[in-house]
Each structure stands twice: as structure tokens, then as C-alpha cells.
Amino acid sequence: MFESLSDRLSGILDKLTKRGALSEADVSEAMREVRRALIEADVALPVVRSFTDKVRNRAVGHEVLKSITPGQQVVKIVHDQLVEMLGSEAKPIDLDAPAPVCIMMVGLQGSGKTTTTAKIARRLATRDKLKVLMASLDTRRPAAQEQLKVLGEQNEIETLPIIAGQSPVQIANRAMTAARLGGFDVVVLDTAGRTHIDEPLMVEMAEIRQSANPHEILLVADALTGQDAVNLATAFDERVGITGIVLTRMDGDGRGGAALSMRAVTGKPIKLIGTGEKADALEDFHPSRIADRILGMGDIVSLVEKAAREIDAEKAAKMAAKLKKGSFDLEDLAEQLKQMEKLGGMSGIMGMMPGVGKMKKQMDAAGIDDRVIKRQVAIIQSMTPAERRKPDILKASRKKRIAAGSGVDVAAVNRLLKMHRQMADMMKQMGQGKGLFGKLMGGM
Numbered sequence: 001m002f003e004s005l006s007d008r009l010s011g012i013l014d015k016l017t018k019r020g021a022l023s024e025a026d027v028s029e030a031m032r033e034v035r036r037a038l039i040e041a042d043v044a045l046p047v048v049r050s051f052t053d054k055v056r057n058r059a060v061g062h063e064v065l066k067s068i069t070p071g072q073q074v075v076k077i078v079h080d081q082l083v084e085m086l087g088s089e090a091k092p093i094d095l096d097a098p099a100p101v102c103i104m105m106v107g108l109q110g111s112g113k114t115t116t117t118a119k120i121a122r123r124l125a126t127r128d129k130l131k132v133l134m135a136s137l138d139t140r141r142p143a144a145q146e147q148l149k150v151l152g153e154q155n156e157i158e159t160l161p162i163i164a165g166q167s168p169v170q171i172a173n174r175a176m177t178a179a180r181l182g183g184f185d186v187v188v189l190d191t192a193g194r195t196h197i198d199e200p201l202m203v204e205m206a207e208i209r210q211s212a213n214p215h216e217i218l219l220v221a222d223a224l225t226g227q228d229a230v231n232l233a234t235a236f237d238e239r240v241g242i243t244g245i246v247l248t249r250m251d252g253d254g255r256g257g258a259a260l261s262m263r264a265v266t267g268k269p270i271k272l273i274g275t276g277e278k279a280d281a282l283e284d285f286h287p288s289r290i291a292d293r294i295l296g297m298g299d300i301v302s303l304v305e306k307a308a309r310e311i312d313a314e315k316a317a318k319m320a321a322k323l324k325k326g327s328f329d330l331e332d333l334a335e336q337l338k339q340m341e342k343l344g345g346m347s348g349i350m351g352m353m354p355g356v357g358k359m360k361k362q363m364d365a366a367g368i369d370d371r372v373i374k375r376q377v378a379i380i381q382s383m384t385p386a387e388r389r390k391p392d393i394l395k396a397s398r399k400k401r402i403a404a405g406s407g408v409d410v411a412a413v414n415r416l417l418k419m420h421r422q423m424a425d426m427m428k429q430m431g432q433g434k435g436l437f438g439k440l441m442g443g444m
């Protein structure tokens with residue numbers, strides 16, 4: 001997400017913060033570079049212009065350039081302006097209406113509309129404990145209604161029974177009636193898409209809107225289509241009226257411009273982003289966190305939230321107790337590595353850490369990637385329980401056996417053992433209140 005833009009902007013801003021004093025010309029020069037970076041990231045031109053103008057005007061102010069840390073002040077201004085451009089506040093789905101609340105999903109074919117319908121329904125059902133009904137109004141593509149039904153079964157969300165021959169409006173009415181009678185909290189309507197916007201599609205959407213009276217109309221747009229996604233949002237808003245946007249394929253290596261200009265051009269908030277094909281790959285869109293990511297400041301808040309969701313609290317507590325006693329065996333190391341994988345592996349975690357863009361490149365160059373964790377787990381799994389508890393017994397012949405069993409060479413086994421030894425030592429010191437951690441705690 002935003003990798004190349006993030007690299008560019010961090011580079012430009014790094015140069016500014018390294019200098020003690022800044023002149024107006026320095027700021028102007030930096031803004032020219034920022035403008036180029038944003039245009040290359042496919043951000044709409046008027047949005048770029050307004051952005052750099054605002055930053056420049058605030059940055060050349062007396063108190064900024066004369067301050068002790070002018071570079072950092074400029075970075076803060078860029079950050080604040082980015083947040084503003086992205087919509088300032090996070091705007092979650094609004095369900096503040098009498099039940100059943102209707103959410104209507106609109107968008108082009110292939111944008112991820114059906115997948116997103118299921119993702120939203122799943123999240124409302126599992127996280128918010130709501131009773132959710134999904135219905136597909138796509139009567140043009142015979143497989144579409146079936147696709148939603150399958151997604152419903154996979155995610156344990158009820159779908160409206162399919163009746164052949166009904167019109168989209170008839171299905172919408174039936175869904176709302178079924179939801180009322182069945183005591184559902186929310187109905188998510190997945191509408192038909194087209195390969196491009198055309199008149200019949202717009203008429204159909206307007207009719208559904210009229211009869212189902214949705215509280216939210218969410219446009220699903222593919223972030224990889226850049227400017228086209230922004231134009232699409234404008235067109236849908238003019239004809240059907242939308243209340244928010246879901247940008248899908250934010251996991252792809254698109255240039256990110258759609259996400260950056262969407263709000264400024266359409267005035268409609270990005271509410272959610274799709275970050276993968278799986279049913280749980282849906283995230284809230286937080287302007288400040290996205291700005292942090294773009295500026296290479298990381299997104300620790302999201303990482304911690306993800307950790308809270310994914311990590312088993314009981315296991316974590318057990319691990320903490322073991323660490324206190326100073327025992328950290330290979331079994332524990334394997335557990336830690338598996339937790340890392342759950343958080344999205346090395347790249348998933350690194351992508352959310354501050355200043356990691358540069359480090360990640362070095363890691364890529366050194367051949368360290370997500371497979372490393374898998375390989376390390378495989379090495380540990382090739383050991384006997386006794387070896388995992390007491391790695392000291394691992395001599396040459398055992399190491400050879402483990403290497404063969406996990407498809408690596410003996411050097412890789414040695415590296416893993418060394419890493420474990422270092423971690424165990426560090427943890428022992430922490431546990432006994434020696435080491436840096438202990439000193440810090442003692443000093444407080």
C-alpha cells in the first residue's frame with residue numbers, strides 16, 4: 001500500500017529535517033518534488049495543486065522557518081494536510097436508523113462488490129453481533145446470486161432464498177419484508193454491476209434506491225484503477241447518490257492516487273478498504289493512520305489492534321509467565337513465530353512499523369522475506385520434543401537430521417539456534433531485572 005509514494009515522500013522530507021535552517025526557496029523546492037511525487041502516484045491534479053499550495057502557505061510562515069526545528073514542522077504540516085485531504089475523521093458505516101437498516105452496495109462488475117458485501121456482513125455479524133441478511137439483486141448474471149449464497153454459507157450469514165424470475169426491485173422488497181419479519185438488524189443488498197456505467201444500470205440503481213430506501217449506499221471501487229475510480233464515484237454520486245466509498249485491492253501495488261483524491265474530488269468519505277481476497281480482509285479507513293503510513297511513520301495503532309484481534313490472550317499470558325521464570329525453549333520460539341505469521345508475516349508487520357520502508361528494502365536484498373518464518377517453524381517442527389525443550393543436546397548428527405527433515409542446510413539450523421540463544425539470554429536478563437530493561441525499570 002502506497003509503497004513507492006511513501007518512499008518518495010519520506011526521501012524528500014528526510015532532506016528537509018536534516019537541515020538546521022530552511023529558507024522559503026528550500027520549502028518551494030521541496031513542494032515541487034512533493035507535487036511530482038503525488039502526480040506520479042496518480043493523484044488528481046487539482047487535489048495536488050491545492051495540497052502543495054496549502055502546505056507551502058503554512059510552511060513559509062514566520063514561526064515555522066524561524067523555529068529550532070523547521071524541517072520537522074514542515075513534516076507535521078504535510079502530515080496534517082494529508083489527513084485533511086483524506087477526510088480528517090474516520091467515518092464508519094452508519095447504522096443509526098430503525099431496524100432493519102439497509103445497506104446498498106453499488107459499483108462496476110469485478111470491483112469486488114460481492115466479496116465486499118460478504119465481508120461487511122461478516123464483520124457486522126461477528127464483531128458487532130448483529131443479525132444480518134444478504135441479498136443479491138443481480139439478475140443479469142445467473143451465477144451472481146449463487147456466488148453470494150456460497151459466501152453466506154462460508155461465513156454463516158443468512159442470504160435471501162433465490163426465486164428465479166424476480167426483478168431487482170422485487171427482490172429488494174422481498175429482502176426488506178423478510179428482514180422485518182425475521183427480526184434482522186441489517187440487510188446488505190448486493191446490486192448488479194456492468195463493465196462500465198450505462199443508462200439502464202443507473203435507472204435500475206435509482207429504482208432500487210427508491211423502493212428499499214437504504215440508509216447507506218456504498219460505492220465499491222477498485223483502487224488499482226486510479227483516476228477511473230474517482231470518476232466512477234462522481235458519476236454514481238450524481239445519478240444515484242452515495243453515502244460512502246469502499247476501496248478494494250488496497251493490498252495491490254497500485255500507485256494509491258485513488259485513495260488520495262477520492263475524498264477531495266467527490267466529497268464522499270472512504271469508509272472501508274479491502275486488503276485481500278479473504279473474508280476478513282476489510283479495514284476501517286482512518287485518515288490519520290493512512291497519512292502515517294504514507295509518510296513512513298508506520299501504523300502502530302492498527303498493528304496493535306490487529307494483534308489484539310489475532311493473538312490468543314491465554315497463550316500470551318502463559319508465555320509471559322514462562323519468560324518471567326527465564327525459560328524460553330524452542331517450543332516457545334515456534335509459538336512466537338506462528339503469532340508473527342498470523343499478524344501478516346514479516347512484510348505485514350513491517351509495513352505497519354515506522355521508518356521501515358528502507359529497512360524492508362535491505363531485507364529484500366538480503367533475501368529475508370515471509371518464507372523465512374515458515375522455514376524457521378519447519379526447522380523447529382523437525383525436532384523431537386526433547387530437542388525443543390533442551391536445544392543443548394543438538395550435536396552435529398542431530399542437526400544434520402533436522403536440516404534434512406526441514407529441507408534446509410545445517411547452517412540454517414545453526415542460525416536458528418543462535419537466534420534462539422540470543423533471545424533466551426535477553427529474556428533471562430529481563431526476567432532477572434538485569435539488562436537494559438531491568439535497569440530501566442529499576443531506575444524508575
Ligand code: GDP
Nearest residue numbers: 109110111112113114115248249274275276277
Ligand atoms: P464483483 O463483480 O464486483 O461482485 O466482484 P467480486 O466480489 O466477484 O470480486 C472480483 C475478484 O476480486 C474476486 O476474485 C475477489 O476475490 C477479488 N477481490 C475483491 N476484493 C479484493 C481485495 O480487497 N483485494 C484483493 N486482492 N482481491 C479482491
